[in-house]
Amino acid sequence: MSPTPTADVLVVEHASQEGPYVIGTALEAAGLPVRTCRTWAGDPVPDSLGDAAALVVMGGPASAYEDFPGRTTELALLRAALEAEVPVLGVCLGAQLLAEAAGGRARPGPGSQIGWGDVRTAPAARTDPLFADVPGSVRVLHWHGDTMDLPAGATLLASCDRYPVQAFRIGGSAWGLQFHLEADKAAVDAFAAAFPDEAATAPDLVVSAPGHLAALAPHRDAFFEHFAALVTARAARSATRTFFTPRAATWEQRFAADGPRYAAAVVRMGLRPGRRALDVGCGSGRALPALRAEVGAEGVVLGVELTPAMLTAAAKEGRADLARLLMADACRLPLAAGAVDGIFSAGLVDHVPDPAAALREWARVTVMGGVLLLFHPSGRAERAARHGRPLAPDDLLAEENLRPALRAAGWSLDCYEDASRHFLARAVRVR
Template identity: 75%
Template sequence: MSWAEPTGVLVVQHLPHEGPYAIGTALEAAGLPVRVCRTWAGDPVPESPDGLAALVVMGGPMAAYDDSPAFPTRAAELALLRVALEAVVPVLGVCLGAQLLAVAAGGVARPGDGQQTGWGTVRTTSAAPADPLFAPLPEHLRVLHWHGDTMDLPAGAALLASCDRYPVQAFRIGGAGWGLQFHLEVDEEAIDAFATAFPDEAATVPDLRESTPAELTASAPHRDGVFERFAALVASRAARTTTRAFFTSLAATWEEHFAADGPRYAAAVSRRELLPGQRVMDMGCGSGLALPALRDEVGPRGVVLGVDLTPAMLTAAAREGRAGVAHLLLGYACRLPLPTGSLGGVFSAGLIDHVPDSAAALREWARATAPGGVLLLFHRSGRAERAARHGRPLAPDDLLAEQNLRPTPHATGWDLLCYEDAAHHFLARAVRTG
């Protein structure tokens, strides 16, 4: 089993003129491929964000609160946004996309008291200076409004920008979802397209085209900065994002697929030679199959940590009662939320050869482990068995091949003492040097 390769950023586009404009420019400048889902042309909305580095949902005249024939993809878009939020996939919603994002997170979209069209000023809030995208923005920002609906944010959302008529102008959901009610992405081409597509709304702003060049000159640096920061965030998280998205879709059924492997995990844990009272970590714990065995090894005075990158997997572990035997922590293999030398050992099953920088991960695990601590790398299948299952030959550059693995622990603070690539399991045991 392997997760999807990154395929770039998906832009959901409801009308031809509602393009990403400056958003797309920033994403492509960051080396992120952009794929457009043209719902107006009948493109299907994906069921999951597997393989995506980010999701962008653009605007349109439809209503985020109405399953009308004019908006046949509303339910599918909300479902995709919910899974993306659960998987912590970076999301950017613009106008209608922002309203859909709010609804997907538990908020409410509703009709406003009339159309808000044209250039206007929004105020950044006290939450903006701590936001990854909004931090450098001025207190007052000129933006293009082109909407008539509004929204109420869900509990926990951070309001980032506001105005008197429609208070919700920009917001953040969690650590990776942003909504912009206004059109910060526009350039002169976009203004012309909007005015042509919606002449009645444009007629309410007689000097729209004349005022646009000066407005864009003033707002473009802030516009470009927001989207450049979003693109940089997406690029820096891409590998983690695709991993989380893949495992989020599997978390609900993970236990039923692998529960029978519990004895295999217990047998592997017993090879660690742990001592009662030690502090141990299962890195990439998933639904926590190894956690009960680790608890048995270290006893009631010991500490067991189950660490995983995917929130849905930790939810699955808690559902299986593993929170009663271990502390469940959200964490990344290459940057652990643990003090130096605080662990007596590390257990990790089926993870190390899928981490983008395996040497960095091993080095980080060594940092968090005291000298003499034990590392056990485990897989429920041997290398040959896994290769056959995926219909491919054994690869000479496979990290877990002995000639490749043996020098890696030594260079990252570990001494490899045992290597077993058996028919039905893989196991490597190393000790923290120093």
């Protein structure tokens, strides 16, 4: 089974006045639908990311280091997004929760910081995907009294003297902002109305807002446009990872009975000792033992997978001793032209965003005369019935559709079997 990628963004709100504001505007402009969880209105926090292409966690009056309704589930969502490398943006409370989810610690700060104040970007911000267009010093809206100690490996992106952690990145896809970069005039007015006592500590908060917002707007808008573009570019990859990551630990056990059929399919490739084989979309690596047996100790076996958790599962099964495991996109393989003699792919080609591009890429990395084996341990009709749907006439794996698609990519189909207990299509690279 594979997911059908969808590109929506899950936004968790903790207070009615602390919505996404300019974040939402940027996501809408990029054509990304937003799925909002309004915890302040009683919405339950989802217990999984579903098909979310990104996770945004907003601010609120709670403290990240104290229990509040939904906190445990939010931390689990953030950990799931980090594990699947799905884009994350945490604002204020959301940033503190992100730090905690990654192994850091939220804690009380040295007093309230409310109103307009400067933050300095760190050297790492110059090459950051979101911060690259933000100047060395920028005036932003602060509204917090808590801070955080960052987890090991986090990258500091902005700070100020009183609160050294103002922005950070975890890995390559999760950002935390202590300040409210998302603010526009509506946000400033809403904050001031909701928290009048705190607003009174910054007397020029509302009156000076238009000037500060005008200066901030170009950098603010570029930041969130970059985030929306990153989410869009990674949407299909994110949907795949959110589907497979929570299933990776039990994947091998669920499908252990398929092992002999994988082995029998690999034999049909006709590989010889000393050859180079690639399992693209290898999952937990069920085909890797058979590929190693075919090419022998002197051959090369590679396993390519998009979901890090699946590679971890493969390594736990001992497959790292049989093959070199690589994390990569099936449509952009990190291999030279003609790098392999044969490619095995189980249940992948009709689920990648662009099957034609995948077939061309697989031809690129295969030597002339090399072989491609498309396999599934169930036939097309069996799978359709299992999912309660009829066979579709435009199904890529139908012979009348697959043959010309392979031919256009440089392959010649020489064997096609759509049986009750397996699907197998063997093709040879001809150009």
